[in-house]
Amino acid sequence: MKIHYLNCFTCNARFPSSWRTGTLCLLVEHDQGLILIDTGLGESDYIRHPGILRVFRIATRVPLNQKETAVQQVQRLGYHPTDVHHIILTHMHFDHCGGLPDFPHASVHVHRKEYEAFMGRPRRWTDFAYVRKHIAHQPKFVFYEDKGEKWFDFSAIRLPFDPELWLVPLFGHTRGHCGVAIRTDAEWLFHVADSAPIGLGEYAPAWTINLVMGPQAPHLRDFSSAHPNIQITTGHMWLDFFENINKLTKEAIIREL
Ligand SMILES: [Zn+2]
Numbered sequence: 001m002k003i004h005y006l007n008c009f010t011c012n013a014r015f016p017s018s019w020r021t022g023t024l025c026l027l028v029e030h031d032q033g034l035i036l037i038d039t040g041l042g043e044s045d046y047i048r049h050p051g052i053l054r055v056f057r058i059a060t061r062v063p064l065n066q067k068e069t070a071v072q073q074v075q076r077l078g079y080h081p082t083d084v085h086h087i088i089l090t091h092m093h094f095d096h097c098g099g100l101p102d103f104p105h106a107s108v109h110v111h112r113k114e115y116e117a118f119m120g121r122p123r124r125w126t127d128f129a130y131v132r133k134h135i136a137h138q139p140k141f142v143f144y145e146d147k148g149e150k151w152f153d154f155s156a157i158r159l160p161f162d163p164e165l166w167l168v169p170l171f172g173h174t175r176g177h178c179g180v181a182i183r184t185d186a187e188w189l190f191h192v193a194d195s196a197p198i199g200l201g202e203y204a205p206a207w208t209i210n211l212v213m214g215p216q217a218p219h220l221r222d223f224s225s226a227h228p229n230i231q232i233t234t235g236h237m238w239l240d241f242f243e244n245i246n247k248l249t250k251e252a253i254i255r256e257l
Contacts, residue, residue: 172214
């Protein structure tokens, strides 16, 4: 099973200016068709910038390169947008689900609590990153709730895919935020999205991380040290990560040839 690591929204800090990041979306070549985990911004966001993106641009340097949309990257990989049969969302902030309208045929898998938070009245400041027009095309949603299952020591929900995929509730950043665990050829890939800082690093005091990402980071760091073979990715990664991992993939392809 091949996984493509797509940067679907570059976002660089103004201070420190060395902080250059991309929004990680995973394109999984799965036995049940292409599965996209998060979408980044969509084509329509480039045509008409959502208000939250304008606010974002005050604090960050956002190059806004439309070639970064998931739909254009899927096409550059030689697929058609309709080949993406399923989209799994970690959460519904604009930078994670803006591309939904570019894949109107896909089923959209999301935790019910996240959808409710998206549809409900804003309760905390992070709720202002929800943009209703991202589901104006009325996608086919598939909702999930906790049924008492476990993935390692996390409460988790087995998704209807084989090889296995799990939705792992990591609430806090948003009310229904989840990670996604993917059974890979080697082990597991655990995408914890915005529940922890980039690469689980400690770039800020614990209270700031708690405020922005929620309370999950300490548990995730412990889990990562106890399971060094499990690859953990976060929703935003340093730009180097994308450059290096894509170089590795290219080298692997050349070796295969
Ligand atoms: Zn977010």
